[in-house]
Amino acid sequence: MPKPGPAAPEPGSPANGQADGAQSPLDTGVAHIARVYDYWLGGKDNYAADRAAGDAVIQAYPGVITTVRANRALLTRMVRYLADEAGIRQFLDLGTGIPAASNTHEVAQSVIPGARVVYVDNDPIVLAHARALLTSGPAGITSYLDADLRDPRPILEQAADTLDFSQPMAVMLMGVMHLISDADDPLGIVTSLMSAAPEGSYLALSHPAADIDADAMANAQQRQNQMQAEQVTFRRRDEVARFFDGLEMVEPGLVRAPEWRPAGQAEAQTTAALWGGLGRKA
Template identity: 50%
Template sequence: MRRRLDHHQPGRRPAGRPRRLALPEGTSQVTMRIRTDIAHNSRVWNHWLGGKDNYAVDQQVGDRIAGMFPSIAEVARADRAFLRRSVSYLAGEAGIRQFLDIGTGLPTADNTHEVAQRIAPDARIVYVDNDPVVLTHARALLAGTPEGVTEYVDADAHDPDLILRSAAATLDLRRPVAVMMLGILNFVLDTDQARSIVRTLMDALPSGSHLVLTHPTLEFGGEGNREAMAFWNEHATPPITARGRMEFASFLEGLELVEPGIVSCARWGAPAAAEVPQFGAVGRKP
């Protein structure tokens, strides 16, 4: 069931042969891009999820933020659970077979390709991130089903045209694509620019494509996030911003909202769950 929010053949390769990741200019060059003197979002997020792909600086900053905003680990877990439920819906009921996951983050349990390919083994997934730590782990993201395809693109969310050109090598952009942008637009500080990024991506895709978003907010009891975000912006990278419901809704203009619409991401597909201060929504392009 959907309601509308009104405001204003790729190349194939033999089945079973995963595409190898071409590390730019060698792994040593990627390693040189990794800074261990400042906390980075993907590694701190990994720490909050209980992972081990992080450094002492990430743990220190992450723990300080958790002291200011104790529910942050719950937000991280709820965001991950939202990914599982939304991808399950898209690969199942919505029949989507192509996914463009922007802001991939470090591999963990139930990545997009794992959830999608359990339901649809022939699903094709392109991951996008520009974090060198994620890049060094990207081979783990390429181990999909023999029938499906997974690919990784080293690109910045601020450059949607490059993302689309790169994704077209794996995805057929004439057919519906689910664009996953979980916890990524909060790193685009200018709201007009964030809207432009979303519009560029969705304008390039056909009817039946979907947009999946999560975004931190000071709503849903998230007022304590204000101090934590200020600390983050002084001690970690990239800088982050929260947004309210109206700003979040503007990213979904012209799309049909899949029920239950814009809610705390914890409650999308799990109405009895406790709210966390993170919006979640899925929109379908008419």
């Protein structure tokens, strides 16, 4: 487990970090999942290749836009629960994506102004936008790491510059583990991250569902893999549940994303091929 890091940056000031060998070249001619996701959310930080890939997936699974919006809404509800009800003050947000509405630090610091958030991604466009837009409130801290989720060690080492690994934290893996193939040991990655987190920490995770609207999701996965550099692996509920092995699930457990503590009945009835859950390390 990493030791508590050195003194954190002054509150309100962003801190930069970069994992060894994590620099990624910018290629706008090839679709990138973060920019495709931005396109689905109605953002402007995407290119023709991203839009073409996004449209191809929409043709295969028209519910993809509803699903990515459900993922964003789930992140907001989970962060608010963690800060407001669980008292979590530290967040490690992996696979940040291009900033959108209600980012992790904004939600957390609206409840706990001194909350600390470390964002991790390995897309140069994501990082450029993060450093420009994900600005901490005056009492809190945000930092950004250019790092690959497939190698947790440097992430944990550098996150310790901002986060205190002797205190509970939330590890956020929202809509990112489908980018990790079975060959890259996704369970091992999650285990490494949660092993480094102290007791009382939480794992917040969402994952595209292979077993909701299965035929359409299989077509969507195939289209996405044909048109973007990053290959995706959608998983069944029982496969996603394994990420939470050894953790205490927060009610209502691992459910369709809109069913996790929805704001109202209309949200609960939203159609989304996405599993989501929150587990606590006891």
